[in-house]
Amino acid sequence: MSQLELRGIRKTYPGIAEETLKGIDIDIASGEFLILVGPSGCGKSTLLNTIAGLESITDGAIVLDGQDISTMEPKDRDIAMVFQSYALYPTMTVRENIAFGLKIRGLPKADIDREVARVADLLQISHLLDKKPSQLSGGQQQRVAMGRALARRPRIYLFDEPLSNLDAKLRVEMRTEIKKLHQRLGTTIVYVTHDQIEAMTLADRIAVLKDGELQQLGTPKEVYDTPANLFVAGFMGSPAMSFVPVTVARGERGPEAEVRGEDGRSLTLPLPDYLADRVGQRVILGIRPEHITQPQAQKQDSRLVATGAFTIEVTEPTGPDVIALIHLNDTPVHCRIDPEHPVTWGESAELMFDMKKVVFFDPETEQRIAPH
Amino acid sequence: MTERSHSGLRPSRIAIHAVLILAALVYLIPLFIMLITSFKTPMDIRTGNLMALPSEWTTLGWSKAWSEACTGVQCDGIRGYFWNSFKMTVPAVLISTLLGAFNGYVLSKWKFRGSDLFFGMLLFGCFVPFQVVLLPMAATLGKLGLANTTSGLVLVHVVYGVAFTTLFFRNYYVAIPDALVKAARLDGAGFFTIFFRILLPMSTPIFMVSLIWQFTQIWNDFLFGVVFASGDSQPITVALNNLVNTSTGVKEYNVDMAAAMIAALPTLVVYIVAGKYFIRGLTAGSIKG
Amino acid sequence: MEHIQHTPARVAKAPTRLLDGLQRWLPKLVVAPTFVLVGIGIYAFMIWTGVLSFTSSSFLPVYDFVGFDQYAKLMDNDRWLTASVNLGIFGGLFILCCLVIGVVLAIFLDQKIRQEGALRTIYLYPMALSMIVTGTVWKWILNPSLGLEKLMHDWGWSSFSFDWLVNSDMAIYTIVIAAVWQASGFVMALFLAGLRGVDSAIIRAARVDGASLPRIYWSIILPSLRPVFFSAVMVLAHIAIKSFDLVMAMTAGGPGYSTDLPAVFMYTHSFTRGQMGLGSASAMLMLGAILALLVPYLYSELRGKRHD
Ligand SMILES: Nc1ncnc2c1ncn2[C@@H]1O[C@H](COP(=O)(O)OP(=O)(O)O)[C@@H](O)[C@H]1O
Ligand SMILES: [Mg+2]
Numbered sequence: 001m002s003q004l005e006l007r008g009i010r011k012t013y014p015g016i017a018e019e020t021l022k023g024i025d026i027d028i029a030s031g032e033f034l035i036l037v038g039p040s041g042c043g044k045s046t047l048l049n050t051i052a053g054l055e056s057i058t059d060g061a062i063v064l065d066g067q068d069i070s071t072m073e074p075k076d077r078d079i080a081m082v083f084q085s086y087a088l089y090p091t092m093t094v095r096e097n098i099a100f101g102l103k104i105r106g107l108p109k110a111d112i113d114r115e116v117a118r119v120a121d122l123l124q125i126s127h128l129l130d131k132k133p134s135q136l137s138g139g140q141q142q143r144v145a146m147g148r149a150l151a152r153r154p155r156i157y158l159f160d161e162p163l164s165n166l167d168a169k170l171r172v173e174m175r176t177e178i179k180k181l182h183q184r185l186g187t188t189i190v191y192v193t194h195d196q197i198e199a200m201t202l203a204d205r206i207a208v209l210k211d212g213e214l215q216q217l218g219t220p221k222e223v224y225d226t227p228a229n230l231f232v233a234g235f236m237g238s239p240a241m242s243f244v245p246v247t248v249a250r251g252e253r254g255p256e257a258e259v260r261g262e263d264g265r266s267l268t269l270p271l272p273d274y275l276a277d278r279v280g281q282r283v284i285l286g287i288r289p290e291h292i293t294q295p296q297a298q299k300q301d302s303r304l305v306a307t308g309a310f311t312i313e314v315t316e317p318t319g320p321d322v323i324a325l326i327h328l329n330d331t332p333v334h335c336r337i338d339p340e341h342p343v344t345w346g347e348s349a350e351l352m353f354d355m356k357k358v359v360f361f362d363p364e365t366e367q368r369i370a371p372h
Numbered sequence: 373m374t375e376r377s378h379s380g381l382r383p384s385r386i387a388i389h390a391v392l393i394l395a396a397l398v399y400l401i402p403l404f405i406m407l408i409t410s411f412k413t414p415m416d417i418r419t420g421n422l423m424a425l426p427s428e429w430t431t432l433g434w435s436k437a438w439s440e441a442c443t444g445v446q447c448d449g450i451r452g453y454f455w456n457s458f459k460m461t462v463p464a465v466l467i468s469t470l471l472g473a474f475n476g477y478v479l480s481k482w483k484f485r486g487s488d489l490f491f492g493m494l495l496f497g498c499f500v501p502f503q504v505v506l507l508p509m510a511a512t513l514g515k516l517g518l519a520n521t522t523s524g525l526v527l528v529h530v531v532y533g534v535a536f537t538t539l540f541f542r543n544y545y546v547a548i549p550d551a552l553v554k555a556a557r558l559d560g561a562g563f564f565t566i567f568f569r570i571l572l573p574m575s576t577p578i579f580m581v582s583l584i585w586q587f588t589q590i591w592n593d594f595l596f597g598v599v600f601a602s603g604d605s606q607p608i609t610v611a612l613n614n615l616v617n618t619s620t621g622v623k624e625y626n627v628d629m630a631a632a633m634i635a636a637l638p639t640l641v642v643y644i645v646a647g648k649y650f651i652r653g654l655t656a657g658s659i660k661g
Numbered sequence: 662m663e664h665i666q667h668t669p670a671r672v673a674k675a676p677t678r679l680l681d682g683l684q685r686w687l688p689k690l691v692v693a694p695t696f697v698l699v700g701i702g703i704y705a706f707m708i709w710t711g712v713l714s715f716t717s718s719s720f721l722p723v724y725d726f727v728g729f730d731q732y733a734k735l736m737d738n739d740r741w742l743t744a745s746v747n748l749g750i751f752g753g754l755f756i757l758c759c760l761v762i763g764v765v766l767a768i769f770l771d772q773k774i775r776q777e778g779a780l781r782t783i784y785l786y787p788m789a790l791s792m793i794v795t796g797t798v799w800k801w802i803l804n805p806s807l808g809l810e811k812l813m814h815d816w817g818w819s820s821f822s823f824d825w826l827v828n829s830d831m832a833i834y835t836i837v838i839a840a841v842w843q844a845s846g847f848v849m850a851l852f853l854a855g856l857r858g859v860d861s862a863i864i865r866a867a868r869v870d871g872a873s874l875p876r877i878y879w880s881i882i883l884p885s886l887r888p889v890f891f892s893a894v895m896v897l898a899h900i901a902i903k904s905f906d907l908v909m910a911m912t913a914g915g916p917g918y919s920t921d922l923p924a925v926f927m928y929t930h931s932f933t934r935g936q937m938g939l940g941s942a943s944a945m946l947m948l949g950a951i952l953a954l955l956v957p958y959l960y961s962e963l964r965g966k967r968h969d
Contacts, residue, residue, distance in 0.1 A: 014485060054554050073684070075560040087551035091573035100569075101559030148555070388769045395766055396783045399846065402798045403786075409801065421812040422802060474691045482688035490696060497703045499955050501903050503927045503944040507713060507937060508706035511722065531702035534695050563687040592791035594906040595924075599932060609793045613910055616797050625801055632797040636790050643789035647782055651850055654788060 002065045002155035002188050003030040004051070010059035011046055011212075020046050022212040023060065031186045035199045037235070038209035044192040047209070048158050051190065053077050064155060080149035081158040084165060086141045088133035094120075094144050095129040098151045105152075119147045122181075139170045146178075150185075159191040163198065175201060196236050200224065208232045225357060230366040233286050233359065239323055242333040244285045245363065248278045253303055255279060259328040263348070267308030270355055274371040283369065284361040287353075289323060292335035294343075295352040304355040309348045326351070406636075410434060410629035417625050433626030437634060441627050443606075443614040450631050452604065453611035457591055457638075460522050460607055464529035465586040471530070472537020472582055473575065477567050479538065480545035481553045491542065497535040505532075506599050513600055520602045528600055529590045536589075537582045540653070544578040545571065577649070584646050585653030588639050608635045707948070714941035722937060731942035741943065744921040747833050751922065752901035754834070758841040759897055760890075763848025768878055770849070771856045781853070784846035792843065796910025799839035800826065829919035832912050836920060840907055844900060848893050855889035856882065895958050902950055923947050 005028070011021040020043045028034050036044045049055040051062060053074035062070045069077050080101075089097050095116055102112045120126040123143045133141055142162065149157055162178075163171045179202055182189060193199055199206050200220045208215040208223060208231075216228035227233035233241045246257035248271060255271040255278070275283070295307050314325040317339060324335045324343055335351055343349040360369040405422050410433045412426040420427065439449035479491050509528060510519070518524030548571065556566045597607040606614075612635045616628050643650050717727045735741050766784060770777055787795060802808050805824040813821035825831035859882055867877045905924035912920040914929070921929075923943055931940030 049554070052554070052558055054557060074554075074557045075562070079558065081555065081558050083551040083555060085549050085551050087549060087555040089552065089556070089570055091570075100556075100561075104560040104565065148559075152559070385772070388772055389774070392766070392769050392774065392780055395762075396780055399783050399787065399842070402795075402802060402842065405802060406798045417807065421815040422808060423812055424815075471695055475695050478688040478692050484688055487688075487692075490692065493704070494695075494699060497699055499899065499951060500703055500707065501924070501944070501947045501951055503903070503924055504710050504948045505703060505706040506710075506927075506944070507722075507931055507941060508709040509702070510932075512701075512706075531698045534698060535703075538695065562684055563691075588789055592793075594791065594793050594909065595928075598909075599928070609791050609906070612791075612797065613793050616800070616910065617913060625804075625807070628797060628801065632794045636794045639789045639791070640786065643786055644782075647785070650789060651785065654785075654847060654850065 001030040001186060004028040004156055004188065004190070005063040006047075006051070006060070007063065008060035009047065009050060009057055009062065011043070011050055011055065012058045019058075020212050021050070021057075024209075024212075024214050026207055026214065026217060028188060028190065031188055033182050033189045033191065033202060033204045035203035035206045036190065036192045036209055037194060037196060037199045037206060038215075039235070040194060042209045043212040044194075044209055045160055046212075048081065048160050048190065048192055051156070052079050052081050052158055078152075078154050079156045079158060080152050080154040081160065082145050082149050082162045084161040086133075086145040086165075088141055088144055088148075090133055093130050093132055094125065094136070094147075097133070097144055098129075098147050101148065101152045115151050119151045122150065123147050138166055139174065142166060142174060146181075155188070157187055157189045159189065161192055161194065164193070164195065171195075171198075178202065196238065200236070206236075208235060210235075225359075226368065227286070227359065228368055230284065230286075230361050233361070233368070237288055239289050239334045241286045241288050242328075242331065243361070244287065244328045244331045244333060245282055246285050246329065247282050248275050248280065250276075250279045257283075257285065261308075261310040262313070262327040263311050265309060267306060267310075267353075269306050269353055270304050271360075272304065272355065272358075272371065275360060275369070278369070282363055284363050286359040286361060286368075287333065288357070289334040289336035291354045291358055292326075292333065293352050293354070294337050294341035295350055299354060300352070302354075302356065305352060306355070307350060307352045309350050311348050312343050312345050315343060315345050324349070406629045406632055410437075410626055410633050412626050414622070414624055414626060430626075433624070433630040434634075436624070437615070437627045437631035441615050441624075441631060442618055443611045444618060450608060450611045450615060450634060453606055453608045454634060456522060456601075456605060457608040460525045460529070461587060461590045464526045464533065464590050465583055467526070468530045468533035468537050468586055469579065469582045471534050472539075473541045473572075473579070474567070475534070475538040476541020476543075476545050477571060479542045480548075481550065481566075481571075482563070491538075494535045494538050497532075498539065502532065502595055506595075510599060519600065520605050522601075522605050524600055525596060525605070525607065528596050529593070532596075533586050533589065537586060540578055540582045540585070541575075544575070548574070577652075580646060580649040581653040584642055584649045587642060588650065591639050710941045710944055713937060714945045716938050718937035718941070720935040720937070727938070731938045732946075734939060735942050735946070738939075740918050740921055741923075741926055743918055744923045744926040747920060748901065748922050750833055751837055751840070751904070752898060754837045755840050755844070755901050756894060756897045758837065759845045759848045760893060762841065762845040763893070764852050764883070766845075766849040767852035767856055770853055781850070784849050786846070787843040788847050790843065792904075792906035793910045795839050795843050796907045799835065799842070800911045803835050803838075826912065827916055829916040832916060832920045836904075836907055836911055839911060840900075840904065843907075844897065848897070851889055851893050851896075852886065855886045859885060891958060891961070895954065898954050899951065902947055923950075 006024050006026045009021050009024040010019060012019045024047060026034070036047065038044055046055060050057045053069070053072055057070055060070070061068050064077070089100065092100065098116050098119055099112050102115060107115070116129070117126070120129055123146060125140065125143050125147060128136060128140055128144070133144065136144065142165075145162070159178075163174050166174060175198060182202075191202065203220050205218060206220055206223045207217045210231050216223055216232045218226075223232060224236055227236065227241075230243065234243070244259060246259060246269070248255050248257055250256075251268065251270065253270070254273050255275040256268050257271055258266050258268050260266040269285075299305055300307070310326040310328075312324045312326060316323040316325075320339075322337045322339050322343065324337050324345075326333050326335060337343055361367065362369055408425055409417065409422075411429045411431065412420070413428060413430055413432065416426055416428065437449060438451050440447060441449050443450060443453070475494075479487055513519045513524045513528070516524075518527060552570060553566055556570050561569065592609065593607070594609040594613065597610040598613070601607065601610065612631050615631050712724070713722060714731055715727060715729070716723055716725055717730065770780060774780065803823065803826045805827055808823075810821060810823045813823075825835045863881060864877055867881055872881075903924055904922050905928065908914060908920055908922055908925050914921045914925045924947070927940050927943045927947065930936040930943065
């Protein structure tokens, strides 16, 4: 188990004007499962490649177990990587694929055989060992790719969107499998995905990247409940958080803000006390679908709960919930409603706003307004 | 509706078949004429016509072409030149293909600053008319002591073939995911290990394309042969041309045709055996004339 | 429960710096021979020929600068003029015939013909032959006394006469015939590959719209094959400009110099008539002609790529 520090990693590809990584600082504890998320092209793969040594860095340092490995050749870093395309050697059997790295490192044949057997057993691919990659299904190829990484017992595992080529059902299955493996082996893992459900379910900590800059680093709960800025808030969660511009006003029992529905009816929403010093200013209210529901009696005694009627514009049943669309202050807003509580599009429905977990952003800086 | 369009198509389908078969005949007839003429006696040629089968089949033309016919001043057939062509073609094909494979590997998987520019230079080299390098090349071969030698011709064919082989291999390797190379590097493999253990085993088709393309090109070359070789080192194409255009004595068309067949056989055999790869090379390397 | 431990047999962490340094240089080292060969064999030699074209070199190179004298001489040279005109006739007809024949054969072959494989093999085999072989055969077929003419007489068409091969006005057309025979199958292969790349859904959609098959080919499929068309023209033009073997085998430029092409002119003057300067100038003009074709072609190729 190894501990990895990324210190101010910068990367500029030759011939490309913009910096791809703009100073990334992350400490990854031994045995930690760190997930990198971010939109396509934000530099996730680049960061992974620099850790592996497949790309050089322009500035900064990569420190593994206290040793600076920034200029080391990939083969000397003792890091394994699983690729989105699996990158299995097509002309080799599964066994040869798994054994390749060991063979090159000059391990005795008996050790190699033992190691291949162990890994195959661990991943339940023993019956596939003599097949060629092209004879395997996507899920099986994925397992072999992981097996190849596991066989080397490297200090760190890197995963670059390993599940995104699988169909939905298999993806969920493999996700569980990877989680189990990590819990069982206690390995240090850096895992890239653009799927935020994968990020939420697998990670010890999540690092959110955008345009080569680290936006937030924290546990899944921190990132979800207290996103650092508008970007992180909008990126994590599905359906996404809605952003409603409001003006903070002074109410009788604390700060409040008025929102207007499509039909002109309005509702006064109670705001948390820490917004008291923003009275008269505009802020962006970030509200997740699960914070707008059908009225629930047991929650309504709080100061931070309000109920009002709004016109439902679209309903999308997902099974466990119905996602309904309304407009607040001319901004589309999603609500999550119990299917037992039918709402019809085009009609008005009574909705409950639970303001306890709602977050607020400064419209200028786009940063979250922290409670103080 | 479907019925009607089917019956309506029938006459036009017959016409299409007729045109295709007629065209096939046009393409085949010269080969047919070449073949039957080569088995005729000179007498037969004078009395019969192009399409008439030999009244008496004889291999006289073939044996004369092989070992007695005059190519210029010498009269010991084209057999020596036939072997010259092999001695020139085999090493040139192997060297240029090997160089091309390594170049293609570097230019697709180990790019460096300037490697794209280098590839552009190579590409442009495919288009240059060879006339523009003939004089300096002749002078240089002379300085190197390689004028009028088979080694000199090998060198020339390598220099002007490597751009094509590089193009073949580069385009083939570009389509192979980079992740494969990355995975191998993390597995501890170096430059040559990755090439020999990972890429080479998947390169059989492109090797075939390159080998066959180069073989046909080099075997069939006339320009370099006529400019850079003389006398005993000439390749078969030059010898054939000399034989056919030697104006001494009576024209023996059966010998001409037999010699042409001998010159054509190696590439024809390759085409029949591995035509698939030849066509792929043709379309891939179609920039070469 | 297993716990990952570092394999003891892991090899030494720091192989010598020298080896790593070598690894880093390997890619460049590997392409270096080609770089040298091509750098000299194509680029330096091209410049060298350019230099020669500005000298009065005859049998041996002399490096006296005479300006554009050789080019001026070339423009006044009847033989060069004939060669250039011939190239126009030969190139134009050759390209046109190959395109028409190639496109027609490709479209016909694309109609789910059962013997497609065999037919394709037949159409394309001339490409595997040396131009010298092609020239030798056609020279025999077109032989004015024993060839085609005699065949027609034997078959009862006694007034048929065909002496193009020795007729200085017509000999260039015999070269066209042989060249088209050799290269039209290749154009067929290019277009057939292009046709196979056309999305068949487009054809089905057009049929649903009620368009007839010839119409679909003319107004939908062929226009979509423009890139194939351009590369075919490019290749054929390239073959035409470099054509040398075929002429040497069939007519050696004769009768007189009526079938001279620039490539033949260049060869004759540089290597048998000892006019190196003039030969170089003609080679440079050939290069210019190819560049004139190549630059717009590459430009449109690159621009097309960027739109993807
Ligand atoms: N080898 C490369 N050369 C130049 N630019 C690259 C290279 N690889 C990636 N990039 C650029 O760097 C940016 C980040 O790419 P990448 O790390 O692959 O993003 P992600 O994995 O987050 O989708 C992109 O804009 C991409 O175009
Ligand atoms: Mg990526």
